[in-house]
Amino acid sequence: MTALVTHLQNIARLVVKELRSLRADPIMLVLVFYTFSFTVYTVATGVKLEARDLTIGIVDEDHSEFSRALRDAFGPPLFKVSRPIAANEIDAEMDAGRLVFVLEIPPQFQADLLAGRPTSLQLNVDATAMTQAGNGSVYIQQIIAQEIANRQAGRETTSALPINLVVRAQFNPNLESGWFSSVMQILNSVTLLTIILTGAALIREREQGTVEHLLVMPVTPVEIMLAKMTANALVILVAAVASLVLVVEWLLGVPVAGSLLLFVMGTAIYAFSVAALGILLGTLATTMGQFGLLAIPVFVVTQLLSGATTPMESMPVWLQWIMQIFSPTPHFVAFSQGVLYRGAGLGIVWPEIGKIAIIGAAYFAFALARFRKVIFS
Incomplete structure (x- = not known):
């Protein structure tokens, strides 16, 4: 002892x-x-991991009511810049780092969508901003899917989904x-x-x-x-x-x-x-x-x-x-x-x-x- x-x-x-x-x-x-x-x-x-103040350019070759509504859907706080650009400006804008995303809307997009014909959108992503690219791509897909569902349902605020999905984030409610x-x-x-x-x-x-x-x-x-x-x-x-x-x-x-x-x-x-x-x-x-x-x-x-x-x-x-x-x-x-x-x-x-x-x-x-x-x- x-x-x-x-x-x-x-x-x-x-x-x-x-x-x-x-x-x-x-x-x-x-x-x-x-x-x-x-x-x-x-x-x-x-050091923020969530998507905030993203920059996106819209190449609108349809010039329809729905393409304009789709362009207006990309606003704050997720998107800081949402502006129309021409197709020949895509490379220059992304090479200069002024835009992380560029969404291309083809001609006759609204007409094909309403007629039920196959159509497509192209999303160009600057993947050097890896976190923004990954999270932002998911947000953009969700926004597009929601706008299409609203348009097909004939309403602007309700979804055509047959279920009501409720998400609860435990331990960090605001993510x-x-x-x-x-x-x-x-x-x-x-x-x-x-x-x-x-x-x-x-x-x-x-x-x-x-x-x-x-x-x-x-x-x-x-x-x-x-x-x-x-x-x-x-x-x-x-x-x-x-x-x-x-x-x-x-x-x-x-x-x-x-x-x-x-x-x-x-x-x-x-x-x-x-x-x-x-x-x-x-x-x-x-x-x-x-x-x-x-x-x-x-x-x-x-x-x-x-x-x-x-x-x-x-x-x-x-x-x-x-x-x-x-x-x-x-x-x-x-x-x-x-x-x-x-x-x-x-x-x-x-x-x-x-x-x-x-x-x-x-x-x-x-x-x-x-x-x-x-x-x-």
């Missing part, structure tokens, strides 16, 4: 040392503040992409900065030679490593919770459905796991430059294949297994989405927490072996 108390006291003193070292690095503190405040806000408000991107940005920042802070703390001491001072002190490798992980993970945890409450909930008005305490617990376990990864990378690199070059690809792959950007189900099965076995990030994303979006309790998300803890323990064991070999050999 006395030995355990001594270990805890040593870890506590070393944690204070790490926090003082971080306080003496204003650039790192500014980075933490900027990442969890301005970055979260600007990504949530500036606001900012609700999704703001929380995902916090999760990405937790991963990135935990790796950077813990790895940089080790590399900084190795470059400055202060790590040798620890070698002559009555502390063990486990205590030193736990102190670095705990101090930096604690800073990230406080910053993440503050960002969630002040930026996401208060400034952006995004509701948090689940328990904040449960999210803090899961984030603490995840930060411990990622901090172990940061220590591991710090033992593989010898300079800060090498560490940065090593950490960037690790973070990019981890973030892109975590399910925070694209669904895990869209990946090959073998890649899903690799990510879920070797990376705690997909489990943290699933945990956070369950708690923050759907209000899931511990009884639902405990498997994800368990997987994060197991992977983190494996990282810790491997990192400790490397830490002893590189620092104390």
